[in-house]
Amino acid sequence: MLRTKVEKNPHDNKTALVLVKKLVEASSVLASENGRLDAKSTAKNRERYIDDAHKRVKRLVSAGYPDAMFYLADCYGQGKLGLAVDTKEAFSLYQSAAKAGHAGAAYRTAMCCEIGPEEGGGTRKDPTKAVQWYRRAAQLHDGVAMYKLGAILLRGLLGQPKNITEAVVWLKQAAELADAENPHALHELGLIHDPANTDPAIREKIKADEKYAGELFKKAATLGYKSSQSRLGQAYEYGGLGLLVDPRKSIAWYARAAAQGEHDAELALSGWYLTGVEGILEHSDTEAYLWARKAALSSESGKAMFAMGKSFRTSSLDMHS
Numbered sequence: 001m002l003r004t005k006v007e008k009n010p011h012d013n014k015t016a017l018v019l020v021k022k023l024v025e026a027s028s029v030l031a032s033e034n035g036r037l038d039a040k041s042t043a044k045n046r047e048r049y050i051d052d053a054h055k056r057v058k059r060l061v062s063a064g065y066p067d068a069m070f071y072l073a074d075c076y077g078q079g080k081l082g083l084a085v086d087t088k089e090a091f092s093l094y095q096s097a098a099k100a101g102h103a104g105a106a107y108r109t110a111m112c113c114e115i116g117p118e119e120g121g122g123t124r125k126d127p128t129k130a131v132q133w134y135r136r137a138a139q140l141h142d143g144v145a146m147y148k149l150g151a152i153l154l155r156g157l158l159g160q161p162k163n164i165t166e167a168v169v170w171l172k173q174a175a176e177l178a179d180a181e182n183p184h185a186l187h188e189l190g191l192i193h194d195p196a197n198t199d200p201a202i203r204e205k206i207k208a209d210e211k212y213a214g215e216l217f218k219k220a221a222t223l224g225y226k227s228s229q230s231r232l233g234q235a236y237e238y239g240g241l242g243l244l245v246d247p248r249k250s251i252a253w254y255a256r257a258a259a260q261g262e263h264d265a266e267l268a269l270s271g272w273y274l275t276g277v278e279g280i281l282e283h284s285d286t287e288a289y290l291w292a293r294k295a296a297l298s299s300e301s302g303k304a305m306f307a308m309g310k311s312f313r314t315s316s317l318d319m320h321s
Helices: 004-007 014-028 039-062 066-078 087-099 103-115 127-140 142-157 164-176 182-195 200-205 210-222 227-239 245-260 263-275 283-298 303-321
Strands: none
Touching: 039 066, 066 103, 066 182, 087 127, 087 142, 087 303, 103 127, 103 142, 127 142, 142 164, 142 283, 164 182, 164 200, 164 227, 164 303, 182 210, 210 227, 210 283, 227 245, 227 263, 245 263, 263 283
16 A cells, blocks of 8 residues: 555655565565565575565665654664664764755754764764764754753753753753653753752852642653652652652652662662661561672662661571571
8 A cells, every 4th residue: 555655656756665664574574474484485485575674775865855864874783674783874864964954964963063983973083073964963853962952052062061041941942742751841940940959050150949840750760750759759868859758759759760770769769778668668687688788789889888787787696586
């Protein structure tokens, strides 16, 4: 059906690219005809589907279709479509798509300029160009680029002077587009407005707002961001961010963060197990030791090592008694 549709509408580039992707999928899903074909026949079918996909995407690239350029660039970058990995060709295609207004390609172009050839950028390292392309991608409403540009301006990275006011503007725009894959801007904004942040440069430009910070951390935490989950655990443990002390919620958020390997949350859980909470969490020196040990081994934190030693000593005394 897709082939017929593309043949009838030769200028429908969007559908033509869908066909390319379906042909690639068919090379895995349909090549063996549900297992009826032998290995040699399956390989021939797979090659036929891939060759067809490659020819079609090349035609779309020649026609100047940015989405096809971006797709083929990914293929060169990852060695798909039977192509050898070629980071220079990938960069060239990303840049061409970016110049044609493709937001994702502008972001990838910026990344390539930032990391350079040693790390697979396919072009020389150029921080100035990287920032220019991050800004272009952000202007094209790429959420990840908005966050990246905000972080660069906030910290003065890639040779840029710090500009906290502009950084917040981009981070707020990125936060509006935040999802489970890209919750970072929410957490960054939360840190900026968190009263616990005493950075004088930030406090000079941005007024602390614990309620707003709490809302941002909650959104990021709900999206699964472990650092925000740990910060909420802390707020519910000690109070802050406009939240009341609530051991049950504190332990729940710490547990979610610790399950993702967040070191502060692992250490905090150790503390909760060491004291226990009546009706919520049973005291356990063993659990306290194990969580402190995990935090110590993964972070090499002196605080975690001390907690591990303390919980081990307590559990040893209990065993001897």
